[in-house]
Amino acid sequence: MSHEIKKENRVIYLDNAATTRMSDVVKQAMEPYMDENFGNASTMYGYGEEAREALTRVRGVIADTLDAKPSEIYFTSCGSESDNWAVKSIAGALKKKGSHIITSRIEHHAILNSCEYLERLGYEVTYLDVDEYGMVPPEAVMRAVRPDTTLITIMFANNEVGTIEPIMQIGKIAREKQVLFHTDAVQAYAQLPISVRSYPVDALSASAHKFHGPKGVGFLYVREGVQIPSFIHGGGQESGKRAGTENVAGIVGMGKAAELAFSGMRRRVRKETMLRNYLIEKIMHEIPDVRLNGHRSRRLPGNVNVSFKGLDGASLLILLDEDGICASGGSACNTGEERISYVIEALGVPEAYAPGTVRLTLCGDTTRAEVDAAVESLKRNVKRLRE
Ligand SMILES: *Cc1c(COP(=O)(O)O)cnc(C)c1O
DSSP: HHHHHHHHHOEOBBBBOOOOOOOOOHHHGGEEEEEETTOOOOSSGGGGHHHHHHHHHHHHHHHHTOOOOGGGGEEEEEEHHHHHHHHHHHHHHTTTTEEEEEETTOOHHHHHHHHHHHHTTTEEEEOOOOOTTSSSOOOHHHHOOOTTTTEEOSSOOOOOTTOOOOHHHHHHHHHTTEEEEEEEEETBBBBBBBOOSOOOOOOEEEEETTTTSSSSSSEEOOOOOOOOOBOSSSTTTTGGTSSSOHHHHHHHHHHHHHHHHHHTHHHHHHHHHHHHHHHHHHHHSSSEEEEEOOOOOBBBBTTTEETTTTTTTHHHHHHHHHHHHESSSHHHHHHHTTTSSSHHHHHHHHTTTGGGGGEEEEETTTEEEEEEHHHHHHHHHHHHHOO
């Protein structure tokens, strides 16, 4: 145990967009539901009562964070499931009206691969280009809408370059054109204030392990009145929309993580943003031939994505790892598959820079000392690789 802690302390974890560390408070909140409150939430006897109450409580907690109603929150097994459910089921339900979907080139694979699956079933998908900052232009969404468009799905914020999309404008276009609008908010939830009262979104995905909750649990928000067919058929869980005995401990952990994340959100985000800006400025000042990818200000608080001219990002990541620094090349989900990430390609990052891309993502607990150490390591290793 002490060995593990020592090992952890040595590591500078700057890959919070891939996953986050679960806090002890979250773990403690979950424990009783793996032990004395193990009962099945769907049983009639008193023993499932604790589990049942926990689900109701967490549904309320999550709903409150979005200004939603508890009946609009469906628990799922992860962000990918929420994305799959929204895209496939909304498109499927509206097939009579049309079979055209609008998305962007820089969505997470959970969205892109769901869309490709639907294409194989005969749907048509428009993959919108983004500008050099990774923004989806609302005018492009407007132009892409056709009479047979049934769904627009655009992410709230990008996981690789951190760009925050113009969700308000895109949502308004969707409303005006009477097309349903889903947003993958897996990166944005608990980082940005999102109220479904002001944002015209019909469905929204989130995942607990991206905000210091456990892995294997997420949720899908679906606006009241929007008909979404069930995704997993079976028992009557989740109002009959998502069968399967609930991951009660996981859901409790997600609720606790949401409570923690939202209680000190403004302060944490302010601190994280300042540290992020400090990291960006230090890299730009101390290392030559580097460019920042994504938008300078419309950016997730913890995201830094930079490209170093004339080097290979994967080699740099290995050297960073030797210094105990965990960073990534882009999305955690496509490591090794391609040399240049499709997101970096979509932004049109120049050829001399694109292969040398690394992503460093902070969290509320990241310290200035860790950032300083990361910059020192980057400086030394970039120089080494260029020599
Ligand atoms: C991580 C992530 C997902 C997938 O969430 P999982 O819970 O890991 O399945 C989907 N979309 C975005 C933007 C993500 O960052």
